[in-house]
Amino acid sequence: MEFKDYYKTLGVSRDATAEEIKKAYRRLARKYHPDVSKETNAEQKMKEVNEANAVLSDPEKRAAYDQLGQGHGFQPGSDFQPPPGWDAGFEFRGQGSNGAQAADFSDFFAELFGKQMGAGARQAHHRMRGEDHHAKIMLDLEDTYHGATRSLTLRMPKLDSQGRTVLADHMLNVRIPKGVHSGQVIRLAGQGGPGHAGEAAGDLFLEVHFKPHSRYRIENKDVYATLPVAPWEAALGATVKIPVPDGQVEVRIPENSQSGRKLRLKGRGIPAATPGDLYLVLEVVLPPATTPKEREFYQTMAQELAFNPRQNLGV
Amino acid sequence: MSHEIDAILLEDAKLNLDELARSCQINREWIIERVRWGLLLDEDLITNDPAAWLFDSRSFMRIKRIIAIERDFESNPELAGLVADLLEEVEGLRARLKASELNED
Numbered sequence: 001m002e003f004k005d006y007y008k009t010l011g012v013s014r015d016a017t018a019e020e021i022k023k024a025y026r027r028l029a030r031k032y033h034p035d036v037s038k039e040t041n042a043e044q045k046m047k048e049v050n051e052a053n054a055v056l057s058d059p060e061k062r063a064a065y066d067q068l069g070q071g072h073g074f075q076p077g078s079d080f081q082p083p084p085g086w087d088a089g090f091e092f093r094g095q096g097s098n099g100a101q102a103a104d105f106s107d108f109f110a111e112l113f114g115k116q117m118g119a120g121a122r123q124a125h126h127r128m129r130g131e132d133h134h135a136k137i138m139l140d141l142e143d144t145y146h147g148a149t150r151s152l153t154l155r156m157p158k159l160d161s162q163g164r165t166v167l168a169d170h171m172l173n174v175r176i177p178k179g180v181h182s183g184q185v186i187r188l189a190g191q192g193g194p195g196h197a198g199e200a201a202g203d204l205f206l207e208v209h210f211k212p213h214s215r216y217r218i219e220n221k222d223v224y225a226t227l228p229v230a231p232w233e234a235a236l237g238a239t240v241k242i243p244v245p246d247g248q249v250e251v252r253i254p255e256n257s258q259s260g261r262k263l264r265l266k267g268r269g270i271p272a273a274t275p276g277d278l279y280l281v282l283e284v285v286l287p288p289a290t291t292p293k294e295r296e297f298y299q300t301m302a303q304e305l306a307f308n309p310r311q312n313l314g315v
Numbered sequence: 316m317s318h319e320i321d322a323i324l325l326e327d328a329k330l331n332l333d334e335l336a337r338s339c340q341i342n343r344e345w346i347i348e349r350v351r352w353g354l355l356l357d358e359d360l361i362t363n364d365p366a367a368w369l370f371d372s373r374s375f376m377r378i379k380r381i382i383a384i385e386r387d388f389e390s391n392p393e394l395a396g397l398v399a400d401l402l403e404e405v406e407g408l409r410a411r412l413k414a415s416e417l418n419e420d
Binding site: 022025026030033036129131132134149172174176177179180184186187188189191203205206217218219220222224226273 | 318319320321322323324325326327328337338340372373375376379380387388389402405406410411413414415416
């Protein structure tokens with residue numbers, strides 16, 4: 001395990017005041033805020049910043065951490081195992097003082113402050129329901145059309161054989177309800193933190209997002225797809241067979257259609273309680289003009305149709 | 316482990332005030348104040364008795380977001396509500412851009 005330099009993560013000196021640490025944290029929280037940041041790995045960076053802040057903004061944790069670096073001579077990046085009794089004389093309060101989810105923190109943090117995380121956070125003699133955990137799940141669009149079972153691996157605090165709290169992978173097979181859409185939350189009863197003294201485990205809440213799809217684009221419950229059509233199909237109208245997320249359909253293309261025209265298939269979007277719609281956006285694809293015969297067709301059109309696509313531009 | 320676990324959509328089993336407070340590790344009075352101030356954008360909640368309040372996915376995510384903004388930036392609740400409004404609007408516009416096959420840049 002690597003010794004983490006929390007001061008470097010926040011970009012402050014080792015003698016930084018509490019106010020300087022607070023300012024540095026806010027600046028980085030803004031920079032790496034996952035909702036708006038354009039930085040690569042913003043979410044991971046935000047977790048690191050949260051973890052550093054959880055230690056350095058808490059006087060007890062900071063003092064214990066400082067003692068490790070100075071008293072025991074650990075250097076950033078060096079291989080690390082906490083010396084026995086390293087935390088003697090310190091009393092830690094709860095998990096990260098900023099309320100970030102303990103499961104987001106590193107093994108290094110778990111090793112140092114594990115007794116305060118998740119399962120170890122409460123006094124054993126207190127009867128207390130386990131904490132709820134929050135995470136995200138990335139689904140394929142098809143999962144919501146058919147319902148699906150997806151495997152999910154989460155890092156969760158657990159007690160090891162010696163009673164210490166460690167972060168361990170926790171694998172779940174989750175049955176995804178049909179009709180779920182992005183931004184909704186699904187709940188897995190009893191899959192959060194363990195309960196204490198016989199109390200129930202907490203629940204796991206998963207925020208749903210969709211993976212990008214090669215063919216479909218999603219806005220709320222509506223689904224968009226591009227439908228390529230030949231010029232004669234767009235001009236004369238046609239009925240074409242196309243794949244949709246839940247199978248195949250035949251669609252009638254109205255005559256005199258243009259590229260960009262949207263055809264709405266009502267209720268064929270995400271099958272929520274009130275289903276979304278499926279929009280097919282027409283894209284007229286021109287046949288190539290490479291062979292003499294193909295070129296002749298285009299020349300005939302040019303002569304016979306007297307068509308000026310730039311008429312609206314006044315030229 | 317291999318057995319399958321049913322996931323319940325929050326819209327099918329909404330959270331009451333105590334469940335939301337426990338899940339977000341925040342006290343219920345903190346939530347009641349923000350609902351009364353209109354920060355959850357749900358008029359039905361404001362007028363009803365808190366004992367009858369039920370929170371769906373959107374309210375759950377919005378409360379989590381407001382908690383994070385107030386905590387990370389020590390902002391006042393109204394500013395956190397404003398930032399949450401803007402972030403939701405950005406998310407909506409990004410989804411529309413993607414649906415239209417337009418690039419953000």
